[in-house]
Amino acid sequence: MAGHKKGQGETIPANEDICRIIPGAAKEIILTFDMGGRISYVNESGMERIGYFDDEILTMNIGDIIPPDQLKTIKEELLYSHATGEEKSVLHEVEFIDRNLRLFPVEASASLIIRNGRPSDILIIARITDDNRKNEKHSAGKEGICSHIVENAEEMILIADETGNITYVNKTGEQFSGYSLEELRGTNISDLFPPRHIERIRKELLENGKTVISEDKFIDRNQKKFPVRLRSSWMMRDDKLWDILTVVRDISRQKRRERERLRKRKFESLTMLAGGIVDDLNNFLTGIMGNIDLARMNLNPDEKTHTMLSYAKEGCGNIRTLIRHFLTFSKGSTPVREIGLIGPFVMESVNSVLPEVNIRCDFFIPDKLWSVAFDKKQIKLAIRHLVLNANEAMPSGGQIQVKAENISITPGRKSDVLSMKEGNYVRISFQDRGIGISENDLGKIFDPYFSSKKMKSRRGRGLGLTTVYAIIKKHHGYIDVASKQGVGTSVCICLPISGKDIPDFSIFEESFFHRKDRILIMDDEELVIDVADQMLRQLGYDTEFSKNGEEAIEIYKKAMKSDQPFDVVILELHVKSGMGGREVMKELLKLDIHVKGIVSSDYSNDPEMTDFEKYGFEGVLEKPYTIGELSKTLEYIMVGKTVEIYLKDRKKEESEENG
Known part of the structure; x- marks a missing residue:
């Protein structure tokens, strides 16, 4: 929100800005937490004084900072004042516990935050006080409250002497390390960290003194x-540096989130690139493949030229497959689910x-997996890449395991796959026993064309997992990879379940259909127009063309008034200027409710392509298309069977078969 001008060169922040600026700039500790104790806000001064990282403190409970007995007193007084209708703040001298488990005295003003007439949160504004009783209270509390907090902290807390021998470790250390407390207390810190860890920490502590x-x-x-993230500091005895206190926090989930954020940024860049090149490439390829088809039709199959053109068409098919890979990445592309x-499909x-x-x-x-909404072509492609990837990881052959299970992510459950939203999923994992992936490479495996394998002759290497990532993300799913070199790799995908029914669209067999009908094509690419004209005439159709929507509408109007109306219109969805296919179809339906339209586009996942009936079309042509695909689509349209009619007929036939 913009600020309000006060005078020359001076700006007063708007109210919303002030509300943000004041807590951030205040020297007091300002924090809020809900009635269950979960911390929801701490200002900069609070985080600096208490000593926790900003990504840690919002996962903590207020009981980690304010001793339970003092916290109980504050809550009871606040709730009593609310019950009596006074709604007043309470002032207390309490002690906060910092990251190093030291107590420091504060003067705290606590107030209730009321939402919908009920207490929802507690606001505390605390000012640090100079209390001569600080050391006495710290000593008394250390045996009680602090001891309890240390032993039950989420972090592993240990003390080591100058040589690295561990002299103390809390209970969390057992779960953290897998060793018993007795074993840990006789262990050197060098057994828990990489070589020279203790020397490096000691050197930094001596240099910085902090x-x-x-x-x-x-x-x-x-x-x-x-x-792990470590917070190490000297412990003093008789004013001398003695032992090193280290608080060890597992940051595996944080690192995985960071990798995922980086992955997301790379993927967003790729979608922009893909969207920019797919359109042009498909138009060029439509012209090339169309001309190859036309040339082959005028040649004897035994001729060498026919064979060479067949190889050329096969190469174009490989290019089309690659383009469709990029189409999977492109912005706006959505699966046809x-x-x-x-389970059976996997x-x-x-x-x-x-x-x-x-x-x-x-x-x-x-057998009892939940149903999922998924694009069969895309998920099959993803599975194919995962199997091929596992095969490459086991060059001498081997065995993979494919598992599936239902899982529910609830508010109290942390998912194995990072940052999953609450809900029900089907989890599918692919486990190989191959060479594994190094830790350095693990964060790069979804990058386009990245591969740690030596495969100089392998075409398209490294694009497979990028495709898998794109497909799963566009299904609103999650993907995670765990690997250990020499042991193997596990790829886990989670797809959200769906409770809705979607019609099963039939796929019609390809055939050539010859009839003398008139076709109007709107496209702004000269190459596409030229090759489409030749293919349609080869199939026996009369054709007329337009390069923009306004012209197409006028041509259709004139044809309606003549004795030669158009039987089908093929409309390019996106043109550089003027009306696109969707707008043209809308206008044509006003002129002729019986118009038969086919939508054509480079982007098979455009809403107008995946849900074409909704926009008045009766068929689709995805670029680049061959003469066979063009013929099949026109045959389907010419017989006058819309998808809706077809589905009704099929449902009726199935009903009769079942009696």
């Missing part, structure tokens, strides 16, 4: 390494790839 915050790898009992049972998709590879598969897929 607390040192660092990140490193922690090594548990099973030799598993995971990222149908409700179905994902098995069928995996089995369709196995003849091409040197691996076997064990399935662990129960």
